Amino acid sequence: MQLGKLAGLQECDVPLRNIFGDALLDLVRENPRVVVLDGDLGNSTKTEYVRQEFPERFFNIGIAESNLVGVGAGMAGAGFYPFIVSFSSFLLCNAYDQIRLAVAMSDIDATIVGSHGGITLGKDGPTQMGIEDLALMGGLPTFTIIVPGDPASMQAAVRAAPNIKGPVFIRSSRVPMPYIYPEKNTPFVVGKANRVREGNDLTIIGCGMMVSAGLDAAAILAKKGIEARVVDLHSLRPLDREEIIAAAEETGAVVCAEEHLLQGGMGSNVARVVAESHPVPMRFVGLADTYVESGDPWELLEKYHLTAADIAQKGEEVVKVKAGA
């Protein structure tokens, strides 16, 4: 299964983490205030690009995530703009209280990048997977939360981050994601969802790699005469309520898809808006209460029902419910 193929998206053979690393290097070149801190994973997160070119603005704080966050926050206090980077799981789970006090409550300007989000890091298994990162970020009210779903939006998110007031979280990924947007002039505005396909029978709302999967699902549904609108909800905070309400009002059925636990992720945020504005039938694609084992990423996505086919199936279901069948 090749992500985005059914939808005719242009393939990108570079993993999203490398796109992130390059974008970060560009930012460091342009903006002398930006510093980068990592937790001994620069080879995996790709902050190593910055380390190679700007060793004096790169800090490996080691296998010590609490210290990593604290030191990064301190550098913000000293006038720099820190990018604090590691695997989503280690960073958020190990250093949550440090993120909470020194970053979120202090409302400092800083970006935390959670790499290897979701289950597609694959074979390293559940201790390394960040399947609860968006829920944890949700518990930190001052954070802007961005989940880019293609190379161009990752580049745009990295560029945008230092101009955002307060702390920012960006989720990065080990796998490549196809192009949804052109690399130049990407329509990416933080907090503004992108409608990437028109349709009136239902809306598929996704973030991260599930945007491409959602477009593939729309292609599957189109063959059955169902036209799905697809929305890239790359920002979970601020949440684009207008676009969500429009989806509910204009299409009358919503499927949410994310590479994350169903509990506390994107879908629950969308559901809250739908429930209080314009309740319509909804379905959710994500991880039910479970940890995911080691395995080939694509095999795992199938096993845990996170594919385009799964989204399409929920789409058919929700359209039936809407029709009162």
Added chain:
Amino acid sequence: MDKTDNISIEELAGIAKELRLDILEMTTRAGSGHPSSSWSAVEIVTALYFGGVLRYKPQDPWWDERDRFIMSKGHAAPLLYAALARAGYFDLKELSRLREAGSPVQGHPIRGLMPGVEATTGSLGQGLSLGIGHVLGGRLAGKKFHVFVLLGDGECEAGQIWEAAMSAAHFKTGNLVAILDYNKYQETGPISREIGLEPLVEKWHSFGWNVHEVNGHDLQAVLGILHLAKQLEATGIPQMIIAHTIKGKGVSFVEADFTFHGRALTLEQAELAREEINAAG
């Protein structure tokens, strides 16, 4: 246990060689994993499981007076699985399913998924605290056993290690033995370049531990120090064995290149590695 009480060093060396080969085959087949981190601690784990140090019953894996072994540097899971299989906990053929979807032989250890896997690890820094808990629980329950924890040197950058270090001494955990796989490298570079740990002996000493140093690939020496550490239980002082090791030990081109961290070998590299391990004395 009985069968390992009077084992010769030659026989132990033979087991160490088998473990090295198991690790190679498992990670090559999976196409990922941490062979260099596993090879670094082969002699330590061989001495523990096959040199009569650990008391265990593969047929009764959760026997409540078993000695505990906690693989805190969880990315060395292939080594743990290979040792458990060869110790009789489960069939050797399970090893070939490392990192496969649906397999209990996970990329990092998950407690209880396979018999003998004592702790869920893979987020570094957590194993020593678990070890202290086993000691305190055993004390409360009136059970007699030793607890062994294998730590990475990079892992010792984690704050929790030093929280545990402090509490281990406070609680007089004389039956706790930590072994530090001091291979001088972490993931992205030499320890001394990234986050220096020295003076390491003095650090552990000042945290209230009795510190030993050993060549971590000298089976005789490792075995001797492990037995000694056990005998020192009555002192009530936790025992730290700093084992000087070589990351990737046994495969020269891996020893020479730290960027092999977290990488499986290619099929051609694996062929060379196999020859080298087999040819070693």
